[in-house]
Amino acid sequence: MPNRPTLKTIGQLAGLSHVAVSKALRDAPDISAATKERVRKIAEELGYTPNVAARNLYLQRTSTIGMVVPAVGDNTAYDLIFNEVSAAAAELEFCVMLGSSHRSLQLEERHCRMMVGNQVGAIIVASCTSDVSHIKAACGSTPVIFIGGKTAPEEPCALLCDYRRSGALAVEHLTGLGHREIVLLTYEPENLTILQKEAGFTQSMEARGLIPRMIRTGHAADAMRAGMDAVETLLKEKALPTALWCASDYMAIGAMNALKLHGLSVPGDVSVMGHDDLYFAGYSGIGLTTLHTPMREMGKAAVELAVDLMEQGGQVQMRQIFRPSLVVRGSTGPVCREGRGIL
Numbered sequence: 001m002p003n004r005p006t007l008k009t010i011g012q013l014a015g016l017s018h019v020a021v022s023k024a025l026r027d028a029p030d031i032s033a034a035t036k037e038r039v040r041k042i043a044e045e046l047g048y049t050p051n052v053a054a055r056n057l058y059l060q061r062t063s064t065i066g067m068v069v070p071a072v073g074d075n076t077a078y079d080l081i082f083n084e085v086s087a088a089a090a091e092l093e094f095c096v097m098l099g100s101s102h103r104s105l106q107l108e109e110r111h112c113r114m115m116v117g118n119q120v121g122a123i124i125v126a127s128c129t130s131d132v133s134h135i136k137a138a139c140g141s142t143p144v145i146f147i148g149g150k151t152a153p154e155e156p157c158a159l160l161c162d163y164r165r166s167g168a169l170a171v172e173h174l175t176g177l178g179h180r181e182i183v184l185l186t187y188e189p190e191n192l193t194i195l196q197k198e199a200g201f202t203q204s205m206e207a208r209g210l211i212p213r214m215i216r217t218g219h220a221a222d223a224m225r226a227g228m229d230a231v232e233t234l235l236k237e238k239a240l241p242t243a244l245w246c247a248s249d250y251m252a253i254g255a256m257n258a259l260k261l262h263g264l265s266v267p268g269d270v271s272v273m274g275h276d277d278l279y280f281a282g283y284s285g286i287g288l289t290t291l292h293t294p295m296r297e298m299g300k301a302a303v304e305l306a307v308d309l310m311e312q313g314g315q316v317q318m319r320q321i322f323r324p325s326l327v328v329r330g331s332t333g334p335v336c337r338e339g340r341g342i343l
Contacts, residue, residue: 005046013042065089065306066115066123068099068108068135071221077248077276077293078126081147084299085124092307103128103221112138121310124302127151130192143309147302149193156317157305159298163193166291166324167200170245170273173289173326175208178335179271181241183234184214185251187226197247197275213241223247227254235262242270242335249274249281249290256288256331267333277327287330294322 007018007025014021016039024031024039042048067085069078078100086096097120099111108128112135115123122143125135130150146158167184174182184201186194198214205212215233218226227246231254234240246252252274256266266272274281277292305318 005043005048009046010039010042010048013046014039062119062121062310063094064097064118064120065094065303066097066099066112066118066120067125068101068111068115068123069126070101070103070108070128072098072100076250077278077295080276080278081126081295081299084296085302088300088303089306092303094303094307101128105129105134109134109138112144116140116142122306124306129189143306145302145305145309147298149196150191152192155319157309158319159301159305159322160319161193161293161298161322161324163196163324164200164203166275167197167202167245168204169291169324169326171201171204171208173328174243174245174271174273174332175210177243177271177332179241179243180210180335182210182213182243182245183241184212184245184247185227185230185255186214186216186247187218187220187223187251188216189220190216194247201245220248223250224254224257227251227256228258229254231255231258231262240264240270243273243332244270245273245275247275249276249278249288252288252290252331253280253286256286266331268336271332271335273332275324281327282329289329289332290327291324292327293324298322 007021011018011021020031021039024036025043027036067082069082072079072082082098089096097115097118099115101108101111105128112123116139120142122145123139124145124147126148127135127146127150130152132146132151136144144157146155149161149163151158151160171182182205184198186198201214202212215230217230217233227250244255246255252272256272259266259270264270274288274290277290280286281288281290301320
């Protein structure tokens with residue numbers, strides 16, 4: 001395997017020192033335009049790529065941001081936020097080191113420690129739980145940015161989503177369609193995201209003189225199954241409402257599947273809403289009414305904050321609240337029947 005071309009390799013061909021070559025490639029003002037062009041042409045012919053790690057070591061800086069999420073892939077929205085963080089970082093010429101904790105606090109802490117050991121400049125964490133003491137201990141002096149809704153708002157660097165507003169928007173939409181029998185479906189584990197959704201839902205229902213009903217079943221790791229199980233529970237209790245608001249889009253898909261397996265139509269018999277506005281929500285045949293989480297804006301803000309923290313030695317503090325918005329599709333419609341005792 002041929003040796004990787006270096007600055008010295010280019011310098012030998014160009015008749016320059018490796019320092020002059022480095023300056024030419026960085027467009028330094030004390031290098032002539034002709035020399036810069038000659039160096040760049042040789043570098044291109046050799047297939048030279050800069051050794052970023054060596055450069056960062058010399059400059060005592062890093063161009064890597066860490067990110068730790070509870071899960072990636074199926075049944076999760078975290079791959080979407082990572083995509084946005086990764087894209088925003090690339091625009092600023094930073095790369096992102098990703099770790100998935102598989103919803104394990106031990107693995108979450110281990111990822112943070114390994115990233116600190118690999119000298120990332122800052123770590124963006126979508127935590128598994130609202131207690132983040134283990135994360136802060138693992139990160140030490142490395143700046144940490146908490147993103148999502150599980151983190152307490154008093155954290156100095158936190159980009160949060162207003163999930164109370166989610167509850168208000170869901171109730172406003174469904175009651176506007178005539179629904180009075182509405183059930184919120186959530187899952188374990190309990191955290192600030194779930195509690196905020198429940199609080200917003202409860203407050204909005206009670207403000208309208210309606211009784212808030214909630215079922216918490218299953219686990220976030222299999223939100224689709226949790227949605228199916230919640231519907232089965234309601235059917236067994238003969239207490240199916242006219243509308244369901246689900247804690248996530250995956251849970252809503254599970255609920256819709258269970259309803260259809262029992263011969264019930266959506267939204268004819270039951271209107272169903274989700275949360276997150278994931279890629280499949282707008283697919284033909286699904287048409288899920290949901291609450292859009294501004295992932296793109298949150299991802300960009302997280303990277304910008306990470307860079308600010310790296311450049312200013314961790315002395316920046318910022319708490320920003322992002323607001324969800326309603327996306328109406330075909331899974332919700334006017335109430336067509338009475339809720340309780342359908343079966």
